[in-house]
Amino acid sequence: MERSIRSLPMQPEQDKRQVALERAEELKHRIEGYLDAVKNIPTGFALAEQNEARKSKILEYFGATESDWNNWRWQMRNRISDVKELRQILPLSDEEAGHIEFVSKKFRWAVSPYYLSLMQADNPSCPVRMQGIPSIWEIRDNWGKEDPMAEEFTSPAPRITRRYADRLIINVTNQCAMFCRHCQRRRNIGEVDRPAAVEDVKAAIDYIRANPEVRDVLITGGDPLTLSDEWLDWILTELDSIEHVEIKRIGSRVPVTMPQRITPELCEMLEKHHPIFINTHFNHPMEVTREALKATRMLAKAGIPLGNQAVLLKGINNDPNVMKKLNQELLKIHVRPYYIFHAKHVKGTAHFITTIQEGLEIMEHLRGYTSGLAVPWYIINAPGGAGKTPLLPQYLLSVEKDNVMIRTWEGKVFRCTNGGYIDDSNDAC
Structure with a gap:
């Protein structure tokens, strides 16, 4: 039977210290496997x-x-x-x-x-x-879909994707510094770089202006940071002029694939448009480099919160130790791990698809084993654009009127009262 430390009888000070030392030794053993594995995980700083x-x-x-x-x-x-x-x-x-x-x-x-x-x-x-x-x-992928998120059926206005009640996406370009092989919008890449027409962007902004429930706008692409500072400034200024738009977000992979794009001039422009957030897309510790740090530090100094949306990819990061190291490296460069996305079934990307069990195993090896700041949400997108669905290991085992049974990150099981505090009595499981 597992007992919480708080449920132990009162002990002399030296006995309490001994309990703490024994617990510390137990925790050390839990991290040993990772400390051995991480020696063989390359990082951008080390390389x-x-x-x-x-x-x-x-x-x-x-x-x-x-x-x-x-x-x-x-x-x-x-x-x-x-x-x-x-x-x-x-x-x-x-x-x-x-x-x-x-x-x-x-x-x-x-x-x-x-x-x-x-x-x-x-x-x-x-x-x-x-x-x-x-x-x-x-080429050998015969089962993926061109548009698994059904974005073409969730576009009520030019360049808009809307799947939620209070927020939406503006897709402003098909340009990228690099065309990722797992890209969810590879159908939009085409043969030439083509930013959105001015008329389409204006129509998208008019749609936002006409729908007062929209409080959060994500600017994406392609990669919006491949546009000029002037064009981005115009878009953000238009959004600033809409009273019900509370925050703007930019989704960009240039801090990973072309950190040179983050310039003092860009940061000065973005700083005019607070509150603004940037979510980027690091997938492996090798991508966390000195150059990336220079870029993210400039953005952080401009007061822009940074989040990361990794994609779970077979052969790249579908390993608990790799993902843990990635998230720890990200915190070192001012980037908060936000999501781990289960890879979408986009045509041409089947070789990257993992099982959901692999994602859950990664989450098991994050919660409790590293800083809470380094634990993102594991997300699967429901088919047909039905929205993001978080997946978690099973920590809540049962619910009764007066009690719940929980499993901790170490696999220990306890009974809690349904009021929320740990039951320290002898019947703790």
Whole structure:
């Protein structure tokens, strides 16, 4: 029978200390497996020297300077989207190159020079490489859907997606610094970068203005931070002018794929539009780099709260230790883990899909095993755009009129009164 520490009889001070020491030793044993595993989990900070060497090679290939590298427009102009060019920088077998050529006939791809510098040249299973470089498995996926979220049926106005009562999305562009291989909107990528027409964005804002229950607007894409400061400033100013819009959010992966986009000028502009939040999209500790820290620190200094929406991806982060390390690394760069999304069944991404049990196992190894700040919500999107549904391990075992049975993060079971406090009596289970 498990007993809470508070239910133990009164003890002399030295006996209390002994109880605490024994408990501390028990807790140490619980973290030992992670401490061993984490030694073999690469991070962007630990790989800084190797990343710098790859960066030098890329700069040499383009005949570019450090100043060019730090210019986000140079990064955008020089995205690699041709396999012949890619082979000059990243070693590929003839088979790999052939697969990329074949996939590119159906699915567009492009990767920023910066993100390419994070890819391990000698590891085809590199978590960064798998997210940016096409795989033959994209073509072999016969069961995914182009639009599993039914966004085309939840768009009451141009560029709007609305699935909830008090908030909605404006999709302002199909541009990205990199076209992620697991992207939920790959159907919108097309063959050229195409920001939303001004008329469409105005129509979207008019819809928001006409619906006073909308208090929260998420600007997304594509990646809205690939737009100019001036265009973003105009959109945010229009939203600021709507009295019932309380907060604005921006969904962007550029802190991960092109952190050079976060400039002092951008931060100064964004700071005019508080309250504003940014949710970004780190999926692996290798993506948490010095450059990412520089970007997120600038945003944090501008008073912008940062959250992370990871996607659970097979072969990349479907491991409790990897996800824990990712979330801990994110807190070091001012980013609060917000969601772990169960991957959507988007056509061309079946090779990334995990089981829900894997997601729940990850949650079991987060709650209690690391800071509460490092524990996001595990979310599955209900089919057909029916909304986000949180999934949790089973901590509440039973509910009766006067009592509930709970399971702790360690698997210990207790009876609580239905008033909410732990029952310290001898019948605690």
